[in-house]
Amino acid sequence: MKLENWRKALETFLKDWQGRDEVVGALVCGSYVTGHPSERSDIDVHIILSNDVTWRERGNQIIDGFLIEYFANPPGQIRHYFQDDFNKHRTMSMVQFQTEEILFDYTGIIKELKLEAYGWLKKNY
Template sequence: MKSELFSHQARLEAALPAALKRLATTPGVYAALWCGSAARGEATPYSDLDFHALVTGDVRWRRNVVVDGVPVEVFHNPVRKVRAMFAAEDAATITMYAQGRAVLPHPDLDALMAEAQALSAAGPVPRPLSEAQRFNLIEEVMDCRGVVQQPTHALLALAVASRAVDRLYAVNGWWEVKRERWPADLAVKNPEVAQELNAVLVASEPDSRQAALETLITRLTGDLAYRDGGSEPQAVP
């Protein structure tokens, strides 16, 4: 397994010089960060090369190219746009700048990486579950109960579990990660949540899947009882 992972990693690293040469000749680019699974040394057969590039001027763009058979994705942004994404708590951007590797160094890039590392360590501002969000989760659980013996139950239950995990990250002040990394990430952040999510994912019977889903949702809602709530009145334009 280790040799297989190494071969995938080696394939991407072999394409890195050509990708950087192409990136460095892009008009406006003056710094670049290598990020993503390959930059972490965790490449799979489906990984690509990911870069964040700093550019002059006031425009931003995204570009996909293929270099030596390897897909390459580049996000081009001026410094002020990167800082705006930091301020908006854009988890993906903060994580990439915090964990990435400078491959076209520049003091601006050094500063952004340091800022991202500080933000990553601090975590996002926790966002408590609102009454409207609580109601919606309970309503979705009840919808799942209604189709527990139908083939669509698996689809609905997994969709609700996905939204619940998104809410758990927000409520606890955890930086979001890609969904394929949830089990490993949650195993570190909260092993009980990781086990509850896994129970939904691996359940072979609808009743056990529904029970696991309700356990996960109750972690957020406290119980599955409806209570009074609603939005504030809003003027109709």
């Protein structure tokens, strides 16, 4: 497995999600995007669901030797993560949306969430 082949594995993973009506966007974040993956790194993917979805999903899938960790959530849940992380003096969810690479964004919601994440990061604890 060559670390530079991660994008092909990501494309394969996204084929199952991209055509679904309830999926409005996807982003990838983490060490592969920032350019510092190791052989133990996973590929972190956020699947953004439409606002009217009442379910969430989190899972792992191995494709071509790459571990893909994915999170499927509607925007309201992402906003809840921002609030919860802020309340607990953490920045994980906000940083993920700041250091992401947008894979597709049919409604513009990922750009909105990125701006909101930036706003949360600027707040004083």
